[in-house]
Amino acid sequence: MNKVVRVYLISEHKDKNGELVSYQDVNKLLWELQNQTRMIKNKTIQYCWEYSNFSSDYYKQHGSYPSEKEILSYTLDGYVNDKFKNNNDLYSANCSSTTRNTVKEFKNSKSDIIKGTKSIISYKSDQPLSLHNKSIHIEYIGGQYFANINLVNRSYAKEHDFASTMIRFKLWIRDNSAETIIQRCLSNEYKISESDMLYDRKKKMWYINLCYSFSPNKNELLDSSKILGVDLGVAYPLCASVYGEYDRFTVHGGEIENFRKKVESRKLSILKQGKNCGEGRIGHGIQCRNKPVYNISDKIARFRESANHKYSKALINYALKKNCGVIQMEDLTGITKDANRFLKNWTYYDLQTKIKYKAEENGIKFKLIKPQYTSQRCSKCGYIDKGNRTTQAHFLCLKCGFECNADYNASQNISIEDIDLIIEQELKSGANVKLT
Ligand SMILES: [Zn+2]
Structure with a gap:
């Protein structure tokens, strides 16, 4: 079973000398990552179209569709991901989640776009940041919950004096049921899966829609x-x-x-x-x-x-x-x-x-x-x-x-x-x- 809980984030990010980085600077970085996510998604759609056109031309000539692996030497999302390898600041696993999800979205809506029942996908600037499940690390220290989230890649971290590729946040948990969920994630009873990070304009705060899964109790007695x-x-x-x-x-x-x-x-x-x-x-x-x-x-x-x-x-x-x-x-x-x-x-x-x-x-x-x-x-x-x-x-x-x-x-x-x-x-x- 998969479920989602919303958790707000308060930046606690420190540089490698242990100096607290202002939340304005963290916000600026996160908005920049959103911007890059948008760029990656829109370009991914462009690559998908190009490949899809090529593939239908190939079909006309040969009577069969080409194999992605033979033509691209990768699957389509692997191929697209390779294109973005060194030209953005996103943590690499998050970047591949982004491209993978976008390719999936393209494939799901392709036939509707061709039929004309849907328009070509175009992403706006407030894109959620995709977080790979291994990008989120939750801690409980002194009665407080924290999350260290992998957000930037190594070269960005090095250039900007980060201690690591992670940014640290305090979690603002609004109710008991959310806290129970976080506790179960910490004790590995629940498994964190790929999640999204977004900006709430009204609250002027970042939050994660934390996705988690668990296997339902096998109740032998029933x-x-x-x-x-x-x-x-x-x-x-x-x-x-x-x-x-x-x-x-x-x-x-x-x-x-x-x-x-x-x-x-x-x-x-x-x-x-x-x-x-x-x-x-x-x-x-x-x-x-x-x-x-x-x-x-x-x-x-x-x-x-x-x-x-x-x-x-x-x-x-x-x-x-x-x-x-x-x-x-x-x-x-x-x-x-x-x-x-x-x-x-x-x-x-x-x-x-x-x-x-x-x-x-x-x-x-x-x-x-x-x-x-x-x-x-x-x-x-x-x-x-x-x-x-x-x-x-x-x-x-x-x-x-x-x-x-x-x-x-x-x-x-x-x-x-x-x-x-x-x-x-x-x-x-x-x-x-x-x-x-
Ligand atoms: Zn009767």
């Missing part, structure tokens, strides 16, 4: 045939159960809804106040006048974010407790079957994504099924009828009399292996189905 069906429902935002079990996991959605209502009513009153607001907010346009309102929207988003984390975590713990090797959910992309769900879709999508990540981290397989009739089908006898749903929250099978909470019934259906195929078959045969 039963790969035991499926936890998870319904993102109406009465409960989350309802999960194992087929045939009365026991279930539910989340009562009142929490988010109440918070939203409370906050929205405040939002309304602030909007009204906007007309006669205080001095400080007058005369700076509507954006400023209603500023507190935007903060409130942020507040709801943050609340939802932390609620979704909490719910997904609790759900995964339930799955682990039940030894479920599989979590099955409905595929919510493009859902239209019921307007109420559709409106909530975007928050659900975030919740589903979090569940997926956490499941995979714990070695639980995550499966999506087509959301068709899972809420109208009786999970006990398989009878499909719109009339089975007496209200949004209540399910009563008109055939066998099975009665329960509607979200629980849906989760029972979703906990059946290949339920979407089964329902398709049932609809085809039509025997146990009443569609209105």
